[in-house]
Amino acid sequence: MTEALPEELREFASLYPYELDDYQIAACHALSGGNGVLVAAPTGAGKTVVGEFAVHLAVAASRKCFYTTPIKALSNQKYNDLVDRYGADRVGLLTGDSSINSEAQIVVMTTEVLRNMIYAGSPTLNNLGFVVLDEVHYLADRFRGAVWEEVILSLAESVQIVALSATVSNVEDFGDWLSTVRGRFEVVVSERRPVPLFQHVLVGRKLVDLFEGVAPTARELPSERAAKVNSELLRVSRNEATRVRDDSRSPRGRSGRGRQQHGRGSGQYGGATHPRFAGRPTSRAEVAIVLERASLLPAIYFIFSRIGCDSAVRQLEGVTLTNREEAELLGRIADRHVAGLGGADLAALDFERFRDSLMGGVAAHHAGQLPAFKAIIEEGFVTGALKLVFATETLALGINMPARTVVLEKLVKYNGEAHVDITPGEYTQLTGRAGRRGIDVEGHAVVAWQAGMDPRAVAGLASRRTYPLRSSFAPTYNMAVNLMATLGPTRARDLLEQSFAQFQTDKSVVKASRTERTLQVDLAAARESLECHLGDALGYARLRDEITRLESESSRARRAERADQLESSITALMIGDIVHVPRQGWSVVLRVGQKQRGGQPWAQVISADHTVLKLEPHDLRGPLASVGRVRVPRDFSLRDRRSRRAVLVAMSDKLKQTDAQVPDTAFPSDDAVAGRIAELRAELRAHPVHACPDRESHAVEAARIIRLEREARRLTAETTGRANSLAVQFDRVCAVLADLGYLDGDELTDAGRMLRRIYNELDLVAAECVRRDVFADLDPAQLAAVLSTLVYESRPSRDSSHPRMPDAASERAQSELRMVWREVGQLERTHRRDRGREPDIGFAEAAWRWSNGQDLAKVLATTGLAAGDFVRWVRQVIDLAGQLATAVGPGDLRRTCHLSADSMRRGVVAADMSED
Template identity: 80%
Template sequence: MPEGVREFAALYPYHLDDYQLAACRELDEGRGVLVAAPTGAGKTVVGEFAVHLAVQDSRKCFYTTPIKALSNQKYHDLVERYGPDRVGLLTGDSSVNSEAQIVVMTTEVLRNMIYAQSPTLNNLGFVVMDEVHYLADRFRGPVWEEVILGLAESVAIVALSATVSNVEDFGEWLRTVRGDFAVVVSERRPVPLFQHVLVGRRLVDLFDGVAPTASELPAERAARVNRELLKVSREESGRVRDDSRRARGRSGRGRPGQRSSYGDQPAQRFAARQPGRGEVAIVLERARLLPAIYFIFSRVGCDAAVRQVADSGTVLTNRAEAALLGDIADRHVAGLGEADLRALDYERFRDALMAGVAAHHAGQLPAFKAIIEEGFATGALKLVFATETLALGINMPARTVVLEKLVKFNGEAHVDITPGEYTQLTGRAGRRGIDVEGHAVVLWRSGMDPRAVAGLASRRTYPLRSSFAPSYNMAVNLMATLGRDRARELLNQSFAQFQTDKSVVQASRAGRGLRVDLAGEYAAVECHLGDFMEYARLRDEISRLEAAASKDRRREQAEQVSDSMTKLLPGDIVHLDRQGWSVVLRVGQKAQRGAEPWVQTISADHTVLKLQPHDLRGPLTPVGRVRVPRDFSVRDRKSRRSLLQSMSERIEEKDPQVPDVASPSDESVARRIAEFRRELKRHPCHECPDRETHAVHAARIIRLEREAERVERETTGRANSLAVQFDRVCAVLDELGYLDGDDLTDAGRMLRRIYNELDLVAAECVRRDVFAGLDAPELAAVLSTLLYESRPSRDSVPPRMPNRASEQAQSALRATWREVGQVERRHRRDRGREPDIGFAEAAWRWASGQELAKVLATTDLSAGDFVRWVRQVIDLAGQLASAAGPGDLRRTAHAVQDAMRRGVVAVELEED
């Protein structure tokens, strides 16, 4: 072992793992290194070795993280080791000792430094990229690739990642763009993880024997699911079937589509065995499985769970622990006034905390999250209800992780969690140096399949997919620093393009295989009478035209049938193909786009049908009408007879002809088909005795040729896809005057300083004086519309702009967004998301100096979400001040920052 690595390892109170030592050796030998290991396995040790090397070599080291909370945590860790003089912090909100030898920062800050060619980058030797798998994040992921591609070649990168299934691909890409780069992978959890299912109040092991995640390496054969759980599942299924039969027996017949496992009383008795959250806490306490993180995929659910446990009187702490937690909480909120604390319901939060229970989610106040994180680290806080964001955030391991459900809402639908998500969530279980083993507990739910749970628990990896795509801000920054050609070249070096290119290679390989197959088939269609492929293509064209004509006829007929149904009225007499003369009883029009019309009819034999277009051979044409009484009921035999008697009398009176169901046809297509058939018969190969044998091979050739053409089109479309996107971005910027050839205009230089999803719209608003004449609260309100994204809400009261001036400015901003969208459409770019006024009034009120309680009362946002959106407005105002240059807009933007940095927001910034 190299001496430097040995000296560094001696700083730790435990022996470093083999993978940690291997990664440190690679770094000591001058290589960059990608480290992929399970959550909690100690990857950050390798990042800390990079800091150690930088200090020894008198060079700088930047330690980057995806979120501010992680940056703050790492900053405090490094200050403890190296002292405050050597360590700095840059998060956008905070700037502490920014020119220090060791600087902890968010990845966005480093990206901005690279584009600005900041002198702070001088003498930079190492960059640690913690949680590098964040580059898969749709919104923030591209920043990681911008940094990896933009850093000087002399900078060694330490990339720390969760275990991903395509780590070799990622490592290969890093070697391609960064040169000598090592990949070190560990599958071993330092603390073995045991899996359980909580059935009622009993903890049952998920596996017979040792779980795969409790082994150093994946088991050679799959671990067997515990037979006791399979028995529970079978008993429940049998009980549900029996209950369903009894329900049918009681009512005479079952109700179609009803699942008795959720709706019937006996099934509910089984489901009632599921314990409440307070009971789960007691079970975990008695099993000595606390502290625990209890994942609930809902912020509201997390807060409700804390109330349920607290209201049940459950106390998980002793007096000393309760006092410690109270002191921690009071220290973090010392800067807040009584009114703010009341608005935040602090006393209730503090009481639950001292009982050992808290919630942790993105909607929480950062100060409250800091209290929870510190309290949990001491071991005094016993149970934290959390959303899945905790699994991707700060270092907060527990002895046990509980999953209440294995289904979550993804914003559009309720979906099963993936094996990768399960791994990430349960990875928090087992505190290194404290616990000899970790535990994952899944709560039993009605209908659960233990084998499916075992499948989640046995697979530990997930693929890393790039989300990189050029934005307008990225384009002008790349143009300014590299020029157009070099920028296109750089984009083609991205991980996104690397993954695309691999698929292009696979497609090309498939194309080569198709061509080999074609060569063999061509030999089989050689005909001594002529060009058989020419003959075969005539046959194929005839078949294609006939199929297309048939499809057109079916579509036209379906449209005619549908139109005829929508024009019917109750009482119309129509003829059905099988039932004969019938009376229309009800008509259902198209209730929504894509829905089909329907009609309900009754025929002479009393058959009642509900018909849709696909049930009919042709349009329904009324031949007469009868009156359908308002109180008509198909269940009333007398009413049916009377109505059908009226129908018979009307038919006898008019003696209508049965409508002829004619199929529409296209005469021009029919003529072409006839012409091709004549040509086919004149072709010399038509008389070949082996014609049909040749035809089989010819048909295969035509199919292979079409497949080869499809593969070639896809390959061409994928190759250089990011460069094509970049060209479209530049075309938009050219048209709007941000570029002059390969040079940036003044507008382009202004756009370089705006980092926002609607960056181009914001820049256009500056150019068009949309923000001119607004005061600070009005500007805050309008800027919020470029940032905010409303959550789905059932509220009937629509949001509004706070006053006339802000409303006029927002209308102008929206018009700008539409005009930019028109330019984007011309250049085949997706339009940016729509501006959202949902936070405008809250931003205006806060910037106007109103109290926190009054502002929160006007919005359904949590205090944490409110602070987060205020911060983003402050950040965008700062970007705008920098972009606009000297003048009124810069002064007003700075006034926005000053007005909004107060009270709870100012305290949170200090927390950071």
């Protein structure tokens, strides 16, 4: 087949040890013909071959090719692959932390770097012929997805795009959009795996096929598989249910647990499907033994918990899955990657324990690890020496770590709010790692049996492809000023209306328009049937409706305004503030916080009689107002009566010194609305229909008409709003920017030009802080602490400790920053924009300590963070400091930003910048 290919493609295909698949050849043909191409195929099917062909074409035509990825680790991996093929002089790397040979013919970069280049009009874009967007389905990502659409819409028409995606159910829609906005674009889809995948359930110590009598092939689609669940698994499920019912009727013994019936199954390999088997979960060590004896290693074992992954490695300490040569190879890989770290840092990271498990063939891989440790695991796994990796689902998002087998311990994961079932799309993404092309003749997916498991539900996950791609594109402040600067308002709106988000929305407008037409027919008929001999019954009903509306809206507005004032008053509090609490009197604030992201704020206070309260907005009659502040020691303990008494004595002294009065917290009334309601009531009484004996029956008919009219207006507004939804959002963003002075008409002000360089979720808050000198007079460590609050987001935790700013100067700046955030939020509310997330001080002390030169062990002990999390957040603070240094121009703040970044770029952080 290779002989029939065009010479250029035949030459490229010869670089691979296997024949290219039909879909790969079709996609490469499309590129050769000058088209863009969207390739959607399962994980491990070899989509990147098409991206590599784009590189091949660029080199042959003396054009540039940018290869973009969503994560730095994948960028590093692809950079190394291309260096091996083309040499270091032809290949560059650009991430937030690394810049290697940036003007090379082939440059690998994160997608954000390319977006920033486009906005800046970088000369590096000259002679660009091809852009590969690896993992383009990331455009559905809530926080980062917009970047992919910005790049697709903004690249020059002459650039050919190669979009590589996981299999999605609406790939045709996505392809239609790409054709609409980019011109010549072909869609190539494959649902076939190059290596057949066998599905199993591990029951006790026995691997049982999920499907009965079906041997999968590489060319088989999931929908073609006879989805007949193995009768043996159904029997296990029935027997387990019977045992549960029997146990519920069994007499209880002294232990209170009833009779023990075959609690460990038969205790023999293969005996787990005994009719009385209770479905006992298999230990992780037992899983490793089963996989090794079945020759199913190397394997990735997915556990949806970082702690679970680390615990699993500890549970397998002493288990050896490697031979001497493999162990020595893994040891050398580990030592090479940590060569830049000192002994103290390695001790703080418990490196020796990590290395011992690694040499035994076992490791964990998750976001809490140092990039250096993850790089060790990734390289070791590719060699085949590392046999078993316990991983969270983040490993499935792009890193090239195929395995012979994938194990799923559970089919439920925590999504940050609740435990939910994994979706068929997630199941496919995870199990797609199984089966190494060119190494394995088959891959294996293993689901560990859990009590109550339904084998038919597992079969459903393994047989469906239901992963729709939904755009998350929405204009941000930074995007708005960049679009205004590069395109102007009219072309900026045009670009927004070309987005995939708008493309998907427009389809729903057709259905809404059809409903609206039907409603108008009903409305016309209802109007004809309403009449009163005394006058305009519909006009009379409209007066009544307007009165009701004003009363309701006034009440809601008052409640909303009060709620906002109450929340803002709690948010504004600092530790040590003296406030007057209803029914409790003068009190000192001990802690402030928020229930969860987007939840209500709260404050813990102690009153003069030592009563401790946790105040939330609904506990207050009016806003809290600080009348002074006392010092609350860092080691303050509520359990210590002397500590409590010292704080309360300080409060009493402060109140005497300031002669503080109970603040007036009454809410103002809305006299204008009340006056308008009174006028309408007078009009109502004077209306002729008011005297009609049938006015209430008229009112019922009229009320129906008003409801239909309101529904018609809602549909019209919704249809119009959908049709121009992003343009409306863009206008609201611009309105906020104009009110704050970032836009002057359609032109950017100096402040707007500064905002162009700040890429942060709280970009506008950061820019406002610069303008208001919030960061002025801070030293580098204090600045690091304050900037961390703009990037850090706490993970859900049961930890009751309350973070605080490290010193008075940073606390003062943070207080001012929060005030800016509240003011921006109030303006956003006025313009019907969602408020940006709340600044989070949870990393402030860690950033301050690291910037001040404290050693890694002490910082990690203080923060309780995993080493990888610590490094990641430090690097984000460094990145923001660098953005501000670029944005603010020459001066003291720029110097402090550079000093702050430099102070943090040391030790394990600096070492991992070279790794990741």
